Amino acid sequence: MSGSKKIRLGVNIDHVATLRNARGGFVPDPVRAAQLALAAGADGITAHLREDRRHIVDEDMIRLRRLPAPLNFEMAATEQMLDIVLRVKPNACCLVPEKRTERTTEGGLDVIGGKKNLIPFVDELNRAGVRVSLFIEPSIAALEAAVEIKAPVVELHTGAWCNALELDETEKAEAEFLRLREAAATCEKLGLECHAGHGLDFDSARTIAALPQIAELNIGHFLIGEAVFIGLEASVQQMIAAIAAGRAA
Ligand SMILES: CC(=O)[C@@H](O)[C@H](O)COP(=O)(O)O
Numbered sequence: 100m101s102g103s104k105k106i107r108l109g110v111n112i113d114h115v116a117t118l119r120n121a122r123g124g125f126v127p128d129p130v131r132a133a134q135l136a137l138a139a140g141a142d143g144i145t146a147h148l149r150e151d152r153r154h155i156v157d158e159d160m161i162r163l164r165r166l167p168a169p170l171n172f173e174m175a176a177t178e179q180m181l182d183i184v185l186r187v188k189p190n191a192c193c194l195v196p197e198k199r200t201e202r203t204t205e206g207g208l209d210v211i212g213g214k215k216n217l218i219p220f221v222d223e224l225n226r227a228g229v230r231v232s233l234f235i236e237p238s239i240a241a242l243e244a245a246v247e248i249k250a251p252v253v254e255l256h257t258g259a260w261c262n263a264l265e266l267d268e269t270e271k272a273e274a275e276f277l278r279l280r281e282a283a284a285t286c287e288k289l290g291l292e293c294h295a296g297h298g299l300d301f302d303s304a305r306t307i308a309a310l311p312q313i314a315e316l317n318i319g320h321f322l323i324g325e326a327v328f329i330g331l332e333a334s335v336q337q338m339i340a341a342i343a344a345g346r347a348a
């Protein structure tokens with residue numbers, strides 16, 4: 100697999116909705132953020148319809164789907180979500196674990212314990228023409244389960260690595276990066292398309308972009324936070340430049 104191919108950037112606009120919901124009402128509008136991100140060069144939009152609707156709500160998904168850009172619909176593997184995703188018909192759907200009390204997605208989907216339920220769930224999405232990815236820990240066992248589940252794509256959870264970098268836990272960060280590197284290489288062997296995301300900033304995105312198997316990065320919280328200081332377009336453009344620099348290194 101060539102590492103020279105451009106990495107797609109999916110901009111996750113969830114936290115524009117977090118800000119909107121803090122006051123109620125309609126502003127700031129995540130759809131406007133999506134339009135700006137696309138104008139700045141993002142390849143697609145990612146949004147997570149959480150079961151508790153803490154940020155993105157159902158109507159946001161319908162409006163995001165009308166944009167002329169790929170929509171990656173993140174959701175828990177529940178019957179209610181399946182019903183919504185089959186109506187919205189996004190280009191892609193990323194299945195993620197959810198816990199009501201978590202502040203953010205704490206780990207990867209339990210693809211080993213949940214295999215029996217995930218096989219028919221993913222089959223239904225595959226048959227509907229929605230490209231499915233599984234948001235998983237960078238572990239070989241999880242990748243092998245993803246193949247059995249017949250998901251064409253996995254998204255490696257980069258949160259543990261990014262947290263270690265942020266806390267200056269050098270040894271842990273190195274160990275987590277090795278896990279990601281090995282998992283990305285295993286994706287290639289198993290025929291899985293490899294995406295990654297969670298907690299990435301300009302530096303970590305540049306570093307992970309050097310892994311030749313990475314085809315797509317989905318990044319949200321940092322970009323929206325940075326937009327407060329430099330604007331969303333500049334934030335997305337700097338991220339695209341960081342990813343391109345990492346890929347070229
Ligand atoms: C799957 C995932 O973890 C993210 O896309 C997430 O939705 C970002 O926002 P929160 O985890 O804060 O809901």
Ligand SMILES: NCC(=O)COP(=O)(O)O
Pocket residue numbers: 111145173234254296297298299317318319320321
């Ligand atoms: N799956 C995308 C994702 O997890 C985005 O996380 P973050 O960049 O908002 O931390």
